Amino acid sequence: MLAAALSSAVPATAFAQAWVPPAGIGIVSVVYQDIDNTNHRLHDGSRLDGYDSLSRGVLVGLDYAVTDRFSFSVAFPYIAAKYTGPEPSLFGLPIDECLCWNHGWQDVGAAVRYNIRNDAFALTPSVSFGVPTHDYPAIGEAAVGRNLKEVRFGIDAGQRLDRISDRLSVSGNYAFAVVEQVDDISNNRSNLGLQVAFLATRKVQTQASFTWQWTHGGLRSTEFDEGTFLLFDRVLKDNNFHVGGGVAYSLPHFDVFASYTYYATGTDTHEGRAITAGVSVPFER
Amino acid sequence: MSKGLLLAGLLTSIVATSGIDLSACGDKFLVASRGTRFTRATTARPPANILVYANPSTTLSKALEKAEVDSTLRKAGYRPTSVSAPADFEAAIKQGGWDLVVADLSDSSTLRGRFQGKTAPMVVPVVLNATGTELAQAKKDYQRVVKGPIKSQAFLEAIDDAVALREKLKATAS
Secondary structure, eight states: OOOOOOOOOBSSSOOOOSSOOOTTEEEEEEEEEEEEEEEEEOTTSOEEEEEEEEEEEEEEEEEEESSSSEEEEEEEEEEEEEEEESSOOSSOOHHHHTOOOEEEEOEEEEEEEEOSEESSEEEEEEEEEEEESSOOOOOSTTOSOOOOOEEEEEEEEEEEOTTTOTTEEEEEEEEEEEEOOBTTBOEEEEEEEEEEEEESSSSEEEEEEEEEEEEEEOBOGGGOOTTTGGGHHHHBOOEEEEEEEEEEEEOSSOEEEEEEEEEEEEESEEEEEEEEEEEEEEEEO | OOHHHHHHHHHHHHHHHHTOOOOOOOOOOOBOOOOOTTTSOOOOOOOOEEEEEOOTTSTHHHHHHHHTHHHHHHHHTOEEEEEOSHHHHHHHHHHOOOSEEEEEHHHHHHHHHHOOSTTSOEEEEEEOSOOHHHHHHHHHHSSOOEESSOOHHHHHHHHHHHHHHHHHHHHHHO
């Protein structure tokens, strides 16, 4: 029974989806996430203890299938973040030094998907967008986001593994994000995800997931200077690998799901974990 | 020197002298695949033969039309046959080989009496415009019911439930 929701650790509001709902189905979701950034990974992958932070967010989203092939989604994340130290923050900004929660709406996300195959094999390209809801501060551990627009081109593929078990499936997704440049510094990104899901019963799915992120361009933490230092969070070359697991349970009128993501390795990234839980309520036109 | 540059200089000097590299602070929300019902791999369904009897003297006929249940069941991998005339229904019953017979609740008690034995199809009544008491009674009387108003995916889920139960009962019996 292990089908865990692979956490596609994509810092965006569109989640990987090879199989799509049929025409007329909509899904309203509310997702809560608790991220504990326990350490940092330096440019060489080594760990730097301390300088911890927390973030908690609530994502409210709507998915709707206009036809059996074409669907769209929109999502609004509200984020609260807090620097927890114990050391004085490296930025020394009030947003961090107050050791208090800084919160606000982050980036509205929207995605359109066009499904090509939706049977034992599924293939779904997508285009998604992230646009800051307002001009929020983007510097400091307690910033709610990077305040950058981006457009992502993605493709999701999935295969039910009937030869082993018709309850077992694998899926993968790749997305290339074209990110708004800051000071002409390119900060595009690739995200790759692999998920293994097992339908334990007709109502319960468990998943295991593995996700990678590569930032193309950007600056290593060792490459910042006086002129670029204040762009730190926005153009950092954050490469990482996350692993996760999760479970989803379908009740008659709604689904509940939860997942755990561990930040396994990376360079110029956080070490930590994310716990996600949510409810999604399908409706039919 | 502007305040910003001053701050930048100060921070840079801190970093330079402490030998510490900073790291990412930007990821504040990771979107996970959820594994919920409409994002899962499509279900591998047994090719169950389903007879849908939309008796024109009941409201079921119109309700089924709106929901396009025939195409929904077919797309899902089932083998549905819809009939409305009583003579066609009788012919279909005579032909045999049905796993489920879906009919209005008012027809179902008669049908249930006709289908007995291990290989008999499971009768699945559709309960439309029923009171809570009537629905509760139908759930007691039948192994599975379809509750109206009929919408295609809800109908499919109810049929999935009934087919799964029938498969289980068949496996237990054999």
